[in-house]
Amino acid sequence: MTHAQTQAESRFDRGQRALSRIDGSAGEKVIASLADIAPDFARYVIEFPFGDIYCRPGLGLRDREIATVAALTALGNAAPQLKVHIEAGLNVGLSRDEIVEIMMQMAVYAGFPAALNGLFAAKEVFAAHDAKAVPSS
Amino acid sequence: MTHAQTQAESRFDRGQRALSRIDGSAGEKVIASLADIAPDFARYVIEFPFGDIYCRPGLGLRDREIATVAALTALGNAAPQLKVHIEAGLNVGLSRDEIVEIMMQMAVYAGFPAALNGLFAAKEVFAAHDAKAVPSS
C-alpha cells in the first residue's frame, strides 16, 4: 500500500470510526441510504463532519454533542438528524436528563415550540431505546 | 418582609445573581437598555432564562453555554446576543479554543456562512477582551 493510499484512507477511516463511535447504527443507516442517490455525499459526510471536525482534539465528544443537539433543536427543521444526535448524545456520555435540560434551555433561544418538538423527539428516542433494552424472554 | 415577598424576590434575585455570574456587565447592559421601552421584559429575562433555566441543577453552566453558543451561531440571526454569550462562555470556563471549536462544528449543521459569522463575532469579543486587559501604563 502506498503512502498516498494510507493518507487517503486515514481521513475516511478516521471518519468512519468516529461515525460508528458517535452515531452508532443510526449513522450507518444514513450512510447506507445515500448509496443509490449520492454515494459521494456519503463519503463527504464521513470525511468532513466525522473525519475532520469530530476528531479534532480541542473539544470532547460529550461537549460536541451538547452543541449539536442544541443547534438542531434550535433550528427545528431537521427532525431525523436531531434524533440521530439524541442517540449520539447518549452514546458519548450525556444522560437523558442532561439532554432534556438542553432542550428546555432552547426555549429561551429558539422559542417554546422548538423546545417542545425537541422534547418529543427525545421522548421517541428514549422509548425506542427502552424497547430495545427489554429482554426477549 | 413577608414570606410572599421572599418567594417573589428569590426567583428574581436568583436570576439576577445568575445573570451577573454568567453574562457579567454585558448582561446588565441589556437589562438597562430595556428600562425605557419594556421594563417588564427586563424582569422576564431575569426571571425565566436566568432564574428558572440557568439555575437548574441538571446541567453545569459550562455545558449550558456550549448549548447557547452553538444555538445562536446556528440560528445566525442574533449577533448581539451571540457576542454576549461568547463572553459568557469565557466567564463560566470555556477557553477561546473551545469556543472556536463549537463554531467550526456549526459549519456541519448550519453551513459555512453561519460558522464564519460566529468566528468573526468571537474574534471581536476576544479582541475587546484583550483591549481591556492591556495595562494603561
Add this chain to the structure above:
Amino acid sequence: MTHAQTQAESRFDRGQRALSRIDGSAGEKVIASLADIAPDFARYVIEFPFGDIYCRPGLGLRDREIATVAALTALGNAAPQLKVHIEAGLNVGLSRDEIVEIMMQMAVYAGFPAALNGLFAAKEVFAAHDAKAVPSS
C-alpha cells in the same frame, strides 16, 4: 395557606386558566404529553407564556392569536404548535376567514410555501372541527 403559596399558585393557576381558555383541550394534551419526559417544562409552559405573557392586559387575546398564528406560519417549522394556535384563534374570536387572511398575508413575508403550509394546516384543523360538530344521530 400562606401568602407565599397564594402567590406561587396564582402564577401557575392564572396560566392554567389562560391555557384552558385559549388552547382548550389541545393545550391540555401538550401539557399531559410532557408529564413523563419533562414535567418541569410543562410547568414553565403554563407559567411563562400563559401565566405571564397571555394574561398581560396590554393586548387582547384575539390580537395575541393573530400574532402567534402569523409567527408560527412564517417560521414554518412548528406544525403541531401552529395547529394548536389555529384552534386557539377560533376559541378567542378569530373567524376561519380571518385565519385564512393571515396565512395568505404570510406569503409576502415568508414566501408562498410557508403560506401554503399554513393554509393546509388550517384546512386540517377546520375539518377536524367540522367532524366533531356533526351530530351523532
Add this chain to the structure above:
Amino acid sequence: MTHAQTQAESRFDRGQRALSRIDGSAGEKVIASLADIAPDFARYVIEFPFGDIYCRPGLGLRDREIATVAALTALGNAAPQLKVHIEAGLNVGLSRDEIVEIMMQMAVYAGFPAALNGLFAAKEVFAAHDAKAVPSS
C-alpha cells in the same frame, strides 16, 4: 383611456394608495431605492402585497400589521422591513404599548433574542418619531 388601462392602473394605483396609507414615507423610500436596480420589483411590491393582499376586505389594517410585526420579529432576519412595519403599525392604529406587547410575546415563539432585537428596533423607531415631533422653535 381604455377599460384595460383602467383595470391595469387600478391594481397598481390601489396598491400605491395602500402603501402610502400604511407605510407612509418609509414605504416610498423603499420603492424609490429600487428604481435603479429593479424597477419591476418596485411595481410588484406595490401590486401584490399592497394592491392584492393589504386591500382585501377580510381583515383590518390594524390586524394585518399585528401579523406583520409579529412575523418579522419572529423571523429576525429583516431588520429594515421590521422598522418600516413598526412605523406602519403606528400609522394604522397600534399603540406603542401594543407593539411592545407583540414583541414580548414573540419571546415565546421565536426566543428571547428575537424579542430583544424586536424591542430595540421599536425603541429606535419610537425615538425617531419623537425627534420628528419636537417643534423646531
Add this chain to the structure above:
Amino acid sequence: MTHAQTQAESRFDRGQRALSRIDGSAGEKVIASLADIAPDFARYVIEFPFGDIYCRPGLGLRDREIATVAALTALGNAAPQLKVHIEAGLNVGLSRDEIVEIMMQMAVYAGFPAALNGLFAAKEVFAAHDAKAVPSS
C-alpha cells in the same frame, strides 16, 4: 370580449400555462387543494409566481429551477414544495445528477442535515418517477 378581460385573463392564463409547463400535474394538485380553503390564494399563486416571475424573459426556466431547488433545500421547512420543484426541475431540463449536485452544494450553505433531507426528497421523487415509467404490460 373586452380588452380589459383580455388583459385580466392574460396574466392568469400566462401563469396557468407556466404552472402547467413547469410544475405539471403536481402544481395542478396544489391549486386544486386550495379550492375549498382559499380560492383567491390559488389565483395569486398562478398570477404572481407563475404569471409574473417565471414568465420574465431575463432568466431561463432551467436556471430558475436551480434557484428554487437550492432555496427550498436550504430553507428546509417546505418539504412538499421542494418535491414539487424537484419534479419541476426534471420537467424543464435538469438531470437527476444535476439536482443531486445542487443538494450536495447546499451542505456548504445550510448544513449537512438540510442537504441530506434534500437528497432524501429527491430520492422519493425519482422513485415515484420510475414507478410511473414502468410499462404496465
Add this chain to the structure above:
Amino acid sequence: MTHAQTQAESRFDRGQRALSRIDGSAGEKVIASLADIAPDFARYVIEFPFGDIYCRPGLGLRDREIATVAALTALGNAAPQLKVHIEAGLNVGLSRDEIVEIMMQMAVYAGFPAALNGLFAAKEVFAAHDAKAVPSS
C-alpha cells in the same frame, strides 16, 4: 515529493484555484481574516466547499452560483457571504440582470423582505464594481 504529499496538496491546491477563480479577492480576504482566529477553518473552507464541491464536474460554475446566490438570499442571515457570491456570480458569467432575476424570484420562496435585502446587497456590490472600473485619470 511523495505521492502522499501530492494527494494532500492537490485537494487544498485545487480548492485554492477554485476559490481564486470563483470568489476572487473577496474570497482571499475571508481566508486571510481567519488566520489569527481559526486557521484550520480557513483550510476547511478551501478544501471542502472549493476543493470538493465546486470542483465537481456534474454542474457548471454559473449554475452553482445561481444556487448559492438563491440560497443565501433566501436564508437572509449571511449578508457578507451573499455579497461575496454576488461578486462570484459576476466572475463566473452571470449578468447583473440575471442576479437581479434570481433575487426577485426569492420573493416567492422566502418573502419580499428577503428579496429586497438581496437586491440592496446586489446594488452595493454593483456600485463597488463601478467605482473600481472608473479610470483614475
